Amino acid sequence: MLDKRYQVFITTSGRDMQPERMIVSQTLIGMGFFSWGLEQRTPLSTAFARRQIDDCDYVLLLLGSQYGEQSVSGVSYMHLEYIYAVTKQKPVIVFLHEAPELREETLQESRADLKEKFYEFRNQLQKEVEQVVTYRTLRDLELSVRSYMPQMLERYPVVGWVRPQNIQVLQDEIDRLKTQLAQVKNTQERKEVDPFLTLPKVSIHDVFNFDYRVHAYQDGNFKEMNPIREMTWIEILKVLSVEFRESTLEDSFSKVLNEYLNRTGLADVQVSMPRAHAVARAQINIRALHTIKQQMRQNDWIAPVGRDDRQRMLWQITNKGLRLLEGSQMIGKHSSIF
Known part of the structure; x- marks a missing residue:
């Protein structure tokens, strides 16, 4: 190492x-x-x-x-x-x-x-x-x-600083990774497969389980908790749609989801900490965040639409995503009638 x-x-x-x-x-x-x-x-x-x-x-x-x-x-x-x-x-x-x-x-x-x-x-x-x-x-x-x-x-992985005696080890690792990358590129060029299509297919009503970290407050003290949240993909899309109806920075995925978990996470925490009265500093699991972004793109619900003047990626909800939200609202209205 x-x-x-x-x-x-x-x-x-x-x-x-x-x-x-x-x-x-x-x-x-x-x-x-x-x-x-x-x-x-x-x-x-x-x-x-x-x-x-x-x-x-x-x-x-x-x-x-x-x-x-x-x-x-x-x-x-x-x-x-x-x-x-x-x-x-x-x-x-x-x-x-x-x-x-x-x-x-x-x-x-x-x-x-x-x-x-x-x-x-x-x-x-x-x-x-x-x-x-x-x-x-x-x-x-x-x-x-x-x-x-x-x-x-x-x-945000970076090269960092390595002790001089380890430079050759680092160079060997770079050469190995270059070879591996070239092999992957060749395979992708032959198959012409979009990497986002490698995820398992989901429907809008499938449930996605993910964990997140949050500070739970009780009796003037806080404890870091790792509750599990279950949401359907239509629920996740609804949460994200508040911000992504306009072209929005990719970083907003985590910002919007973390703010939502701050507002709603108390019930998750109270399952194991019944006397908790508040939560803060929610942070969604990074792998779960990447999965959400990839599923949004793979299913054409929210997709990249370009870059801003600082070359940061911008995303926006698609017409398909808007139709799904409108359809779910209509179903909710009909259900309330009965």
Whole structure:
């Protein structure tokens, strides 16, 4: 097994987030990551920060309750680092304080214009970044980093850094994979088979079982649970149709499903935790998410329709999907009559 390491660039608003930065850095180092980033920024440090982002594998953004020190353009250095990371297509994960308005007064922005910029930036992150995690305490933040960073490795695989003595092993692995890839391409060209057609066929009323991770709250504490959800494909299509009636980013699949599970997951949790009163931070199983996307495309219910100006894939519900939804609504109306 190769001894891989990954470089993570940490960006924050500044000294107000020093305890959080220290916890995150120590946790990442303990997990085998290299931790990078600048605590104090100046116009001269911008170029150095960009070089670090260029060389890093992942970008981790910590946002508490301040917009941070501003550059001469009026945009905070943290905001500029986020924009640069996006332009370089670096995988980004964001850890937001759950209730910034409840943090100590000394950690709040004193100027109204900076408060407005802070909340605008916070909303921007929640809309644009797929991996957004909220935390309440430093311990909560540490557990979240331990939980979500392995997901980043699985969801956004990168080469990483390998010890020099393992370079030949890595090159041998690359050569083997190249050969295997060439064989697969040749097989596909001969068969001319769409890879999405390799999934088993399903009907709109078939049931799909999948698990997800969620925080269940009881008596002021939370416990991470892994409930199972059963949904028919028409139910899944209905949930997704709210967002995908217009052309929508592919990342919205997980966003929409996770928001739906946050709203409805309490009943699943109460099966084994009857006194639970709330759930949050639902995260659908990644393999289940991929299966849902593939079935939507294979059955021509939701399909790719192009790319946006940043070359991100856009999906939209098809005419076939709309007809199925309209048909299910008509059946529901007739059933209610009887």
